Amino acid sequence: MADLSKKDALVQYAAQIGDNGLIIGHRMSEWCFRAPTIEMEMALMNSALDLIGQARELYSYAATAQGEGKTEDDFAYLRDEQDFRNALLTEVPNGDWGDTIVRLFLMSVYNKLFFSALADSKDAELAAIGAKSLKEVTYHLRFSSEWMIRLGDGTSESHNRVQKSVDNLWVYTGELFTMTDAENLLLKDGISVDVAALKADWNQNIAQVFEQATLTVPADGWAQLGGKADGVHTEHFGYIIADMQYMQRRYPGCEW
Amino acid sequence: MYGDTSIQKPIEIAEPTSEEQARLEVIFQQKIDDNIKIEPQEWMPDAYRKTLVRQMSQHAHSEVIGMQPEGNWITRAPSLRRKVILLAKIQDEGGHGLYIYSSAETLGTSRAEMIEQLQTGKAKYSSIFNYPALSWADMGTIGWLVDGAAITNQVALSRCSYGPYSRAMIRICKEESFHQRQGYELLLTLSRGSDEQKELLQESVNRFWWPSLMMFGPNDSDSPHSAQSMKWKIKRKSNDQLRQEFVDATVPQADFLGITLPDPDLKWNEESGHYDYGEIDWEEFGNVIHGNGPCNKQRIANHIKAHEDGAWVREAAAAYAEKQQNKQVA
Amino acid sequence: MTEEKEWPLWEVFIRSKAGLDHKHCGSVHASDAEMAMESARDVYTRRSEGISIWVVPSNAITASKPEDKESLFEPADDKIYRHPTFYDIPQGAGKM
Numbered sequence: 227m228a229d230l231s232k233k234d235a236l237v238q239y240a241a242q243i244g245d246n247g248l249i250i251g252h253r254m255s256e257w258c259f260r261a262p263t264i265e266m267e268m269a270l271m272n273s274a275l276d277l278i279g280q281a282r283e284l285y286s287y288a289a290t291a292q293g294e295g296k297t298e299d300d301f302a303y304l305r306d307e308q309d310f311r312n313a314l315l316t317e318v319p320n321g322d323w324g325d326t327i328v329r330l331f332l333m334s335v336y337n338k339l340f341f342s343a344l345a346d347s348k349d350a351e352l353a354a355i356g357a358k359s360l361k362e363v364t365y366h367l368r369f370s371s372e373w374m375i376r377l378g379d380g381t382s383e384s385h386n387r388v389q390k391s392v393d394n395l396w397v398y399t400g401e402l403f404t405m406t407d408a409e410n411l412l413l414k415d416g417i418s419v420d421v422a423a424l425k426a427d428w429n430q431n432i433a434q435v436f437e438q439a440t441l442t443v444p445a446d447g448w449a450q451l452g453g454k455a456d457g458v459h460t461e462h463f464g465y466i467i468a469d470m471q472y473m474q475r476r477y478p479g480c481e482w
Numbered sequence: 483m484y485g486d487t488s489i490q491k492p493i494e495i496a497e498p499t500s501e502e503q504a505r506l507e508v509i510f511q512q513k514i515d516d517n518i519k520i521e522p523q524e525w526m527p528d529a530y531r532k533t534l535v536r537q538m539s540q541h542a543h544s545e546v547i548g549m550q551p552e553g554n555w556i557t558r559a560p561s562l563r564r565k566v567i568l569l570a571k572i573q574d575e576g577g578h579g580l581y582i583y584s585s586a587e588t589l590g591t592s593r594a595e596m597i598e599q600l601q602t603g604k605a606k607y608s609s610i611f612n613y614p615a616l617s618w619a620d621m622g623t624i625g626w627l628v629d630g631a632a633i634t635n636q637v638a639l640s641r642c643s644y645g646p647y648s649r650a651m652i653r654i655c656k657e658e659s660f661h662q663r664q665g666y667e668l669l670l671t672l673s674r675g676s677d678e679q680k681e682l683l684q685e686s687v688n689r690f691w692w693p694s695l696m697m698f699g700p701n702d703s704d705s706p707h708s709a710q711s712m713k714w715k716i717k718r719k720s721n722d723q724l725r726q727e728f729v730d731a732t733v734p735q736a737d738f739l740g741i742t743l744p745d746p747d748l749k750w751n752e753e754s755g756h757y758d759y760g761e762i763d764w765e766e767f768g769n770v771i772h773g774n775g776p777c778n779k780q781r782i783a784n785h786i787k788a789h790e791d792g793a794w795v796r797e798a799a800a801a802y803a804e805k806q807q808n809k810q811v812a
Numbered sequence: 813m814t815e816e817k818e819w820p821l822w823e824v825f826i827r828s829k830a831g832l833d834h835k836h837c838g839s840v841h842a843s844d845a846e847m848a849m850e851s852a853r854d855v856y857t858r859r860s861e862g863i864s865i866w867v868v869p870s871n872a873i874t875a876s877k878p879e880d881k882e883s884l885f886e887p888a889d890d891k892i893y894r895h896p897t898f899y900d901i902p903q904g905a906g907k908m
Contacts, residue, residue: 248562252557255556255557255565255569256556256557258549258553258556258569258572259546259549259550259553259784259785259788260784260787260788260791261788261792262788262789262791262792262793262795262796263792263796263819263841264546264576264579264580264583265580265840265841265842265847265851265854265855266792266795266851267549267573267576268573268576268577268580268851268854268855269850269851269854271569271572271573271576272573272854272858274569275566275569275570275573278562278565278566278569279566281562282562282563282566285562298562299561299562302562303560303561322791323791323792323795324795368850369850372846372847372850375802376798376799376802376803376843376844377795377798377799377802379802379805380797380798380799380801380802381794381797381798381801383794383797383798384794384795384797384798384801387794466557469557469558470557470558472558473558473559473560473618474560477560477676477678477679480560480675480676480678480679481671481674481675482560482561482564482618482668482671521878523875523877523878524878525878525879570858573858574858577855577858580838580840580855581838584838584839584840585838587821587839592818593818593841594816594818650838653837657859793816796816796819796843797816799819799843799844799847800817800819800843802843802844803843803844806844
């Protein structure tokens with residue numbers, strides 16, 4: 227990895243941010259016709275559209291930076307499991323409404339800090355994507371924070387359920403703040419975001435909402451890593467890829 | 483004085499005498515004849531209200547159940563562009579369901595009641611959604627034929643005599659024009675693609691053509707409620723008229739795609755200036771309506787499951803809101 | 813579980829662009845005002861139809877009764893002197 231070029235690092239970096247959007251967007255889209263009310267279904271599908279939209283822009287930029295004539299779809303449909311560098315938190319199954327809200331909330335707190343910082347990137351394209359995405363994730367954060375509070379401070383059943391979701395998903399949050407080689411390399415030029423430095427703010431934002439939601443913040447313990455740094459995913463990920471890439475694998479080289 | 487007149491529920495008026503009733507009905511029909519829209523709290527015959535609630539809830543349910551066959555393909559869409567188009571389209575359907583539920587609620591029936599009627603089988607939805615979406619080409623065919631048929635219907639309904647329904651239809655028609663176009667564009671891409679893609683296209687149209695024609699309902703001669711609905715201007719065109727409009731518009735589009743519509747009797751009739759088409763299999767239609775379509779049970783089971791899985795969530799939000807209100811009072 | 817009570821109904825009003833009034837466009841069910849606002853946004857502004865939203869609990873709206881129409885509105889019909897066209901101004905007086 228010592229001889230990772232700046233160009234390769236940039237391609238990896240843009241694709242990796244895109245992977246987070248595509249995979250969590252994929253999970254959100256699975257809520258179609260399954261939400262507690264139609265209004266909530268509309269809300270989740272809007273978020274899915276935002277997140278998949280972010281992935282498209284980032285993949286297109288990665289393809290341009292790579293300069294091999296590839297497109298956004300090459301990144302989504304023709305890479306293998308190990309090539310995806312999304313955080314594991316984005317890929318675990320939806321579970322119930324509580325699990326989905328907790329995941330969206332944890333991720334949105336992160337995304338808001340991340341895209342605010344990316345908006346200041348020295349790379350103009352990434353900065354523009356950061357600024358646009360920031361507006362979207364700010365809304366996701368508002369939506370999911372309110373739901374955290376409603377569920378946490380709703381009935382005893384909802385409180386217990388959502389606390390359990392938090393406890394189950396917490397193990398995946400540490401990975402968000404680890405730095406890959408590409409991130410470290412690009413950080414020197416002020417292109418990438420120093421995600422390790424976002425952790426303190428993230429903790430604080432989480433704690434604020436949890437307090438209102440009467441939820442307990444789990445202690446930081448073991449952090450499950452793998453997706454972001456090495457493309458080593460959970461067992462669930464293979465099914466996402468099998469589903470998503472089915473058409474492109476079955477009918478290679480077609481226009482759709 | 484005015485306090486009892488929330489817009490949420492129809493106003494209660496004392497049971498009119500039969501003489502008064504007759505007088506009100508004359509005034510009501512006069513308004514309809516003069517093309518004056520009927521608005522929520524105005525007097526209307528019970529049967530008019532019931533017909534509207536039945537038709538509107540059925541329409542709303544169709545939008546919502548209609549999300550399922552397409553929802554089946556979101557995660558498998560073959561390009562990111564197609565994926566976001568499909569997501570946005572399905573989301574529109576949910577939105578359209580909501581617009582119509584919202585209009586129907588102005589007639590004094592809550593959404594909860596309508597949903598219960600759907601889940602217990604008392605309310606129907608369009609039988610087309612009891613057919614499965616089996617291939618990616620179906621995403622195009624549903625847009626082109628199913629939405630095409632729905633739009634034909636809805637354009638007519640946007641002139642319906644009930645104000646809220648008519649306004650919802652105008653909004654829906656405006657939004658839905660993209661639905662049919664995206665479907666046709668998807669099919670065009672297949673028609674210009676590999677042999678396998680062309681096969682996908684033809685096979686899908688073979689399955690959806692007849693069920694799409696059935697969407698307009700029974701022949702006029704067998705349509706019991708039609709005459710009254712036309713008189714009330716809830717319906718503006720008859721089933722057969724609309725079906726003919728749809729066929730006439732669709733056949734040239736099929737030619738352009740280079741596909742064959744699965745009807746040997748389909749041909750241009752110089753004399754009438756319309757396409758003649760073959761007899762619809764009304765036995766199949768009846769079967770699907772009465773619960774024996776390929777997906778009837780699955781569609782309702784999914785709806786019930788989502789509703790039941792969400793019960794604790796709806797309860798939690800209500801409990802939270804109540805706590806907040808109590809805090810404000812205290 | 814006890815019989816579930818449906819979330820209340822909220823009427824939605826949207827200002828489509830600067831300078832225009834808010835206009836009624838439909839309703840949503842929501843457990844609280846924030847949710848009503850967000851649902852209104854997700855349901856009624858998917859195509860940039862709005863720049864401002866009001867949500868109002870449906871049962872907080874007082875509506876005039878249709879049967880009062882004659883007494884409420886018809887008395888205004890013969891006050892034609894409230895309209896500018898009631899007055900004849902010679903052309904020579906210029907634009908007014």
